[in-house]
Amino acid sequence: MTRRYWNINLKEMIEAGVHFGHGIKKWNPKMAPYISAKRKGTHIINLARTARFLSEACDLVFDAASQGKSFLIVGTKKRATDLVASAAIRARCHYVNKKWFSGMLTNWSITKTRLSQFRDLRAEEKMGKFQHLPKRDVAILKRKLSTLQRYLGGIKYMTRLPDIVIVLDQQKEYIALRECAILGIPTISLVDTNCDPDLANISIPANDDTMTSIRLILNKLVFAICEGRSLYIRNH
Numbered sequence: 001m002t003r004r005y006w007n008i009n010l011k012e013m014i015e016a017g018v019h020f021g022h023g024i025k026k027w028n029p030k031m032a033p034y035i036s037a038k039r040k041g042t043h044i045i046n047l048a049r050t051a052r053f054l055s056e057a058c059d060l061v062f063d064a065a066s067q068g069k070s071f072l073i074v075g076t077k078k079r080a081t082d083l084v085a086s087a088a089i090r091a092r093c094h095y096v097n098k099k100w101f102s103g104m105l106t107n108w109s110i111t112k113t114r115l116s117q118f119r120d121l122r123a124e125e126k127m128g129k130f131q132h133l134p135k136r137d138v139a140i141l142k143r144k145l146s147t148l149q150r151y152l153g154g155i156k157y158m159t160r161l162p163d164i165v166i167v168l169d170q171q172k173e174y175i176a177l178r179e180c181a182i183l184g185i186p187t188i189s190l191v192d193t194n195c196d197p198d199l200a201n202i203s204i205p206a207n208d209d210t211m212t213s214i215r216l217i218l219n220k221l222v223f224a225i226c227e228g229r230s231l232y233i234r235n236h
Contacts, residue, residue, distance in 0.1 A: 189203055
């Protein structure tokens with residue numbers, strides 16, 4: 001794995017609140033190595049460990065992107081939906097930001113069928129085919145298209161399983177992590193002090209509740225992906 005400098009500094013992480021964990025009663029004992037202190041009933045994350053694992057994750061995604069590999073970003077927290085979409089689009093990644101459907105990856109043949117349906121409906125609407133149908137049928141098709149866009153819009157161009165999955169909230173996206181583990185897809189996950197760091201290939205200890213923290217971690221990863229993609233384009 002290529003080692004590079006990703007400009008990860010402690011001051012920036014402190015300003016973003018990356019170090020704030022959960023209350024001490026809500027912790028997972030497996031997170032003990034990643035906690036540096038307790039302050040006013042809250043665990044404080046060891047940012048030196050965060051910097052190390054974030055740097056490793058950036059190296060991993062850079063190398064993968066430089067080889068033309070594909071990424072899926074998963075973050076369905078309501079506050080983070082726009083952030084996930086804009087970051088994924090910037091890095092040309094697939095994304096899920098509304099709801100993870102059980103079996104989205106493990107039942108890939110069914111997901112592929114739904115995506116094909118979605119693409120066909122979009123094409124028919126663009127070509128004006130809806131105009132020749134009864135109003136009631138058009139209303140039904142538009143509702144269906146709207147639902148598909150809402151839940152599958154971020155993966156509409158995904159034709160195969162992703163090479164790497166980035167998860168922004170381990171507890172909320174537990175099913176996604178399980179599916180990746182079953183399929184052997186490498187994962188990178190933010191882990192707050194109530195999480196299990198053993199569930200992902202690379203776990204980045206960080207506050208997964210505050211938008212500034214999520215944005216900082218995601219932006220570092222997206223920057224590394226973009227850098228890797230630029231290298232891939234130059235070499236091809």
